[in-house]
Amino acid sequence: MTAMYSIGMLSRFSGVNIETIRYYEKIDLLRAPGRASNGYRQYDSASLQRLAFIRRGRELGFSIDEMRELLSLADHPERPCADADGMTRAHLDDIDGKIRDLQRMRRALRQVADCRGRTAEHCELLQALAMPDASSTSRPSADTPRPFR
Template identity: 55%
Template sequence: MAKPFTISALSRESGVNLETIRFYERSGLLPEPQRSASGYRHYAEADVRRLRFIRRGRELGFSLEEIKALLALADQPQSPCDQADRLAQQHLSSIEARIRDLQAMQAELRKIAGCHSAHAEHCRLLEALDSRSCCAHAEG
């Protein structure tokens, strides 16, 4: 067996900070580690790979519950991929909807940004937030 990793070494190798590692242990995403006689956590290379998997899943925006499901599938490599693909398709649809929402927000902000009013009472953004329209197109 290779020399076990301490939690600090695991953090360095996986790119996941210490508190997040402890959180993933409490959440069941990462199994409870072996302990040394003095109580130090000891991790294996498999834990590094698992944390990298989780980190990459989070970077792609998957929820912790989705990652749990993906980990369960990864732990059964002979199982069909259709469940993972369904999760990917659902996640993609969600991201596409968020992109549409962000584009709509961008369009609205473009309409009201660049106000050069000397007074806040005529500020386009404040008017839009307050649903006022007294000076919506006034420059000045």
């Protein structure tokens, strides 16, 4: 006989909270389960495996739409792996871009960390934030209010 799980047990075993499970059902990422005679949801081991698959994919940063495609591939094992490989490469490119952005932010924050100014007027972070953006094409006019002054 197949093991059956309540939504609480499914949540505990999968590591996915109950509201997220209900949301995944609502958006058809997880199939709606059968109901016991008392009306409670009853999930089988296939639901637990599918939910664990979704959780792992989401932990890797795949979007809901990407998970939908990955689940479609998993549900059709005869399909070529090239689609999953393409998604993986695109996701890696996105992650690399985010890492570059984070490193840039880190460098900028390190430049203003440990400010020696005693007051906000001399705070290096506030001065850096008040500087016009070098990539901006518009120049502030003489009557443009200066922040933090």
